[in-house]
Amino acid sequence: MSETIISVAASADTHHSPERATVQLTLGFEGPERQPVFEKTRQLHAEMSESLRALHDPIADAVTRWSADQVSVWGQRPWSQDGAQLPPVYHATTTVRARFRDFQALARWIDSVAFSEGVTVTSVDWALTSATQSALQADAQKTAIVTARSKAQSYAEALGLSTLRPIAVADPGMLGDDTASGSTVSVARFASHDMAKSSAGGPLDLTPADVVISASIEARFAATA
Structure with a gap:
């Protein structure tokens, strides 16, 4: 087949x-x-x-x-x-x-x-602490893999194929495709913060944005009818 x-x-x-x-x-x-x-x-x-x-x-x-x-x-x-x-x-x-x-x-x-x-x-x-960042990186990687499988399933169904078998999953660029770019596994991006005196003249009001942890992956699947 x-x-x-x-x-x-x-x-x-x-x-x-x-x-x-x-x-x-x-x-x-x-x-x-x-x-x-x-x-x-x-x-x-x-x-x-x-x-x-x-x-x-x-x-x-x-x-x-x-x-x-x-x-x-x-x-x-x-x-x-x-x-x-x-x-x-x-x-x-x-x-x-x-x-x-x-x-x-x-x-x-x-x-x-x-x-x-x-x-x-x-x-x-x-x-973040190292422990929190590692856990969030792992979660983001898992989510990226689930997303990759969902995309591949959509492609397979559009081609009239029903069975999907994973072949490989890797960091960007490691499958030999030149189309991929981006970070390897994950990058922490530190968002901006507000530094302003309160209206009452109290202590400095620091309101940091969330830290964003990103994961990017490539995956390869084999699809059959």
Whole structure:
């Protein structure tokens, strides 16, 4: 009995509320003398580190991990509008990152540091725990496979075929077809977030969008009458 080979691609998304948030700060100053600029930056760095150290506990507390391990110090001589080289300006910056499990504590902490001189809140990235992400990836893969089988069944029925037998399932591109593209298995896309003061002037209101986990697969089936 002859078989008709049907190849399909499918994808699936699953959504989940963020469970972790990683905030990044840039700390720094500039001025006409190197040493005062560096000392001010070092002092600010120490203050931010101490505030995070007080919140950090990998098991129980608001901050699961943090780092403050990047520093840059440099000088430059800017040019005036008239083309004259001006006296040197010195810069010093450090980077601080912290991962929060408690989003209310994150909002309070950002509220307490965001308006300090020399502090720039660079970003807040939302994520899931490894266990949750792995489970959601597996669910998305299963859903993508079910979708692929449904598509193949529709093709088979349109051809007047009734029996469908799976031959292969793979990550995109691994079946040798040039038509497929996309990520391998799954990609976590971190959605944007809102950062705004409440109308009552209370703590920062962080409202993260869901984290989206995607899975893409290719599948091949043999169909017979």
